[in-house]
Amino acid sequence: MRSKFDEQLELLHKELIQMGALCEDAIAMAAKALAEGNTMLADKVPDLSAEIDQKERDIEAMCMKLLLQQQPVAKDLRVISSALKMVTDMERIGDNSGDIADIVTMANITASDNTVHIQDMARATIKMVTDSIDAFVKKDTELANAVIAYDDVVDECFDEIKTDLIKQFGAPESNGEKVLDLLMIAKYFERMADHAAEIAKWVLFSITGNKVG
Amino acid sequence: MTKRIFRTIFIVAVGVFLASALLFMTVLYDYFSTVGQNQLRAQIDLAAQGVTNEGIEYFDGLEAHNYRITWIGKDGSVLYDSVSNANDMENHFEREEVKEALAKGYGESFRYSATLTERYLYSAKRLPDGTVIRLSIAQNSMLVLTFGMLQPIIIIFAMAIILSAFLASRLSKKIVKPLNELNLDEPLENDGYDELSPLLRRIDTQQQQIRQQKEELNHKQSEFEAVTSGMAEGIILLNPKGTILSINRAASKLFGTDSFVVGEDILSVNRSLALTELLQKAEEGKHAEAVMTFDSGKYQLAASPVTANDEVIGIVVLILDVTEKEKAEQMRREFTANVSHELKTPLHTISGYAELLSNGMVKQEDITAFSKRIYTEAGRMICLVEDIIKLSHLDEGAEDMKQENTDLFVLADHVVTTLMPEAKKTGVAIELHGESAVLCGIPQLLESIVYNLCDNAIKYNRKNGSVSVTVKNEEASVVLSVVDTGIGIPEEHKERIFERFYRVDKSHSKEIGGTGLGLSIVKHAARLHQAEIELQSVVGKGTAVTVKFPKKS
Numbered sequence: 001m002r003s004k005f006d007e008q009l010e011l012l013h014k015e016l017i018q019m020g021a022l023c024e025d026a027i028a029m030a031a032k033a034l035a036e037g038n039t040m041l042a043d044k045v046p047d048l049s050a051e052i053d054q055k056e057r058d059i060e061a062m063c064m065k066l067l068l069q070q071q072p073v074a075k076d077l078r079v080i081s082s083a084l085k086m087v088t089d090m091e092r093i094g095d096n097s098g099d100i101a102d103i104v105t106m107a108n109i110t111a112s113d114n115t116v117h118i119q120d121m122a123r124a125t126i127k128m129v130t131d132s133i134d135a136f137v138k139k140d141t142e143l144a145n146a147v148i149a150y151d152d153v154v155d156e157c158f159d160e161i162k163t164d165l166i167k168q169f170g171a172p173e174s175n176g177e178k179v180l181d182l183l184m185i186a187k188y189f190e191r192m193a194d195h196a197a198e199i200a201k202w203v204l205f206s207i208t209g210n211k212v213g
Numbered sequence: 214m215t216k217r218i219f220r221t222i223f224i225v226a227v228g229v230f231l232a233s234a235l236l237f238m239t240v241l242y243d244y245f246s247t248v249g250q251n252q253l254r255a256q257i258d259l260a261a262q263g264v265t266n267e268g269i270e271y272f273d274g275l276e277a278h279n280y281r282i283t284w285i286g287k288d289g290s291v292l293y294d295s296v297s298n299a300n301d302m303e304n305h306f307e308r309e310e311v312k313e314a315l316a317k318g319y320g321e322s323f324r325y326s327a328t329l330t331e332r333y334l335y336s337a338k339r340l341p342d343g344t345v346i347r348l349s350i351a352q353n354s355m356l357v358l359t360f361g362m363l364q365p366i367i368i369i370f371a372m373a374i375i376l377s378a379f380l381a382s383r384l385s386k387k388i389v390k391p392l393n394e395l396n397l398d399e400p401l402e403n404d405g406y407d408e409l410s411p412l413l414r415r416i417d418t419q420q421q422q423i424r425q426q427k428e429e430l431n432h433k434q435s436e437f438e439a440v441t442s443g444m445a446e447g448i449i450l451l452n453p454k455g456t457i458l459s460i461n462r463a464a465s466k467l468f469g470t471d472s473f474v475v476g477e478d479i480l481s482v483n484r485s486l487a488l489t490e491l492l493q494k495a496e497e498g499k500h501a502e503a504v505m506t507f508d509s510g511k512y513q514l515a516a517s518p519v520t521a522n523d524e525v526i527g528i529v530v531l532i533l534d535v536t537e538k539e540k541a542e543q544m545r546r547e548f549t550a551n552v553s554h555e556l557k558t559p560l561h562t563i564s565g566y567a568e569l570l571s572n573g574m575v576k577q578e579d580i581t582a583f584s585k586r587i588y589t590e591a592g593r594m595i596c597l598v599e600d601i602i603k604l605s606h607l608d609e610g611a612e613d614m615k616q617e618n619t620d621l622f623v624l625a626d627h628v629v630t631t632l633m634p635e636a637k638k639t640g641v642a643i644e645l646h647g648e649s650a651v652l653c654g655i656p657q658l659l660e661s662i663v664y665n666l667c668d669n670a671i672k673y674n675r676k677n678g679s680v681s682v683t684v685k686n687e688e689a690s691v692v693l694s695v696v697d698t699g700i701g702i703p704e705e706h707k708e709r710i711f712e713r714f715y716r717v718d719k720s721h722s723k724e725i726g727g728t729g730l731g732l733s734i735v736k737h738a739a740r741l742h743q744a745e746i747e748l749q750s751v752v753g754k755g756t757a758v759t760v761k762f763p764k765k766s
Contacts, residue, residue: 010478012477013478014480017478017480017481017484018480018489021484021485021486021489022486024484025486063424133484137480137481137484138481190697201696213552
């Protein structure tokens with residue numbers, strides 16, 4: 001009975017890693033589509049996002065089943081409950097990637113509109129998502145703490161972009177729609193970074209039992 | 214063990230007890246019966262005497278406590294009984310002992326009481342007057358006897374149980390103790406039971422076998438590791454669930470892990486979807502391949518299932534570095550595209566003008582101009598084909614060309630003179646510096662090196678620019694340098710300009726002319742002379758190409 005439980009926990013771990021990998025792909029693809037103004041690539045992101053949604057439901061069902069059938073305690077309970085919370089954050093990352101891709105699909109933004117700041121922000125966010133999944137995979141508390149700290153970098157990027165965009169808005173020949181789209185994209189990246197930090201916090205919780213923030 | 218020993222001891226004890234009890238009881242009971250009977254016989258003789266002598270009066274003084282005396286008449290009627298009233302008793306003529314006594318003078322019999330608890334022994338004797346005197350005593354039956362002994366029997370049973378349990382536990386402990394103390398690491402060193410020696414010998418041989426097999430396995434494992442760790446290709450062995458069984462150095466380096474990941478899931482090493490899909494296919498028993506991009510380049514991953522009895526028992530993932538291959542592939546594709554393009558352009562011009570001419574659609578006065586165009590384009594094609602031939606000749610190693618001592622300065626002078634008109638046309642000053650420098654080489658190839666470098670320096674120059682050609686001797690080499698004040702080469706193109714047909718500015722190649730093979734020829738010719746080429750260039754300022762030929766001793 002116990003060994004079956006262990007197997008199920010192992011499977012849960014694997015599924016979570018796979019879901020994390022899907023999220024990484026989704027955000028990387030959205031960022032690439034944005035950088036290249038590639039609407040074809042952007043069209044593919046919603047599929048990935050849907051796949052992530054499906055994975056979320058699967059993992060949720062799995063966690064519920066484990067909670068009901070095995071009545072886990074202590075660390076097992078922490079692992080399962082943090083898994084339940086993590087999938088929500090991962091799913092949001094998938095959704096936000098889809099949202100960015102949607103904006104790219106509308107073709108208001110071309111490759112040339114990508115300021116250095118947006119590129120930096122995309123890179124920083126991808127790094128955070130990748131690192132948070134890595135922290136989960138390797139059960140690395142140090143890395144998880146680093147991810148949480150890195151959130152400030154992304155927030156800074158967001159502020160810089162906002163200042164940039166305000167300047168652009170003031171310019172006489174500005175394209176209002178484009179500026180708003182870029183602002184939305186920046187906001188989505190900022191949200192994803194928050195979710196990544198949240199994942200890192202849950203990783204910490206599942207290892208140490210202390211929830212930060 | 215204890216339980217079984219206990220059971221055996223208990224059964225034996227109880228069995229022996231029961232058997233001996235049975236034996237004693239039957240023997241003793243028989244004995245007591247016989248004693249009783251003999252007594253009865255003696256008593257009846259006495260009683261018969263008494264009755265014969267005294268008649269009925271004999272009974273008056275008689276006190277019969279432990280036996281019953283009956284006097285029976287000739288017809289079987291009871292004349293006297295010591296227990297009951299004689300008149301109330303039935304006729305005794307049919308009683309076995311009476312019948313026997315009447316017939317033979319003496320008779321005996323025994324009967325059980327209705328409850329089987331007592332046995333009556335009867336003995337009868339015929340008196341001289343024909344009456345019969347009968348004596349009877351009661352004995353307890355065997356059943357009652359046994360019943361009476363029930364308490365001691367139960368006590369004995371209980372004692373047997375306690376004793377056997379105690380003995381059994383002691384015995385089993387005693388038996389097991391040497392077994393528990395067996396030193397199985399050195400089976401032959403034990404002196405427990407002789408009966409165990411075949412077992413111990415067997416264990417010993419098996420242990421030796423195991424040791425041998427373990428050594429062999431270790432040996433094979435280290436052999437495998439030695440082979441795989443030296444490999445440039447990465448190898449990962451997985452079980453069907455995706456747990457890493459073995460990973461070699463190249464693979465762990467590529468995935469950025471160490472050998473401690475053995476026993477962990479592959480997902481914790483790399484979670485990319487491409488790899489997951491690849492392994493999924495392999496898990497289903499299909500061979501699968503994919504190209505993945507890592508930080509250090511492009512790698513081809515081939516996953517093949519290991520099957521036994523139609524069941525996947527493992528997965529082998531082979532990782533090959535295909536960075537170079539992909540690059541070469543791309544170069545080949547570009548070369549083919551370029552060569553066809555370069556050949557096609559002049560051919561189109563030639564065919565177009567020739568078509569117009571053959572249709573007679575060209576005015577008489579234009580014919581010369583048209584033919585001239587055809588002539589130039591054909592000339593360009595000839596140049597191109599010649600260059601290609603020269604290149605393929607160089608590819609082959611140019612073995613038919615003879616090396617001889619050549620003065621590079623003289624060659625350069627010749628080239629500069631040849632190119633002077635061209636340079637003047639484009640407004641570029643070309644000059645030669647240096648000294649006579651003799652080296653051993655193939656004059657034609659050396660000339661094409663100098664020619665192509667100078668030609669490029671003039672072509673890719675600006676108005677009023679200059680080209681400076683220098684030939685000088687160094688200690689172990691002859692150095693040729695061509696410095697221009699031209700447009701320069703951007704950093705990202707520097708590596709590729711020696712490729713065939715590679716052009717920095719593809720859109721203007723037609724205006725400038727040339728075949729796109731010049732520098733390629735320079736590179737190959739220089740290689741044949743073991744010469745080193747050095748390229749320094751600043752965009753907008755100019756380019757300096759230095760070729761260092763080694764002096765052959």
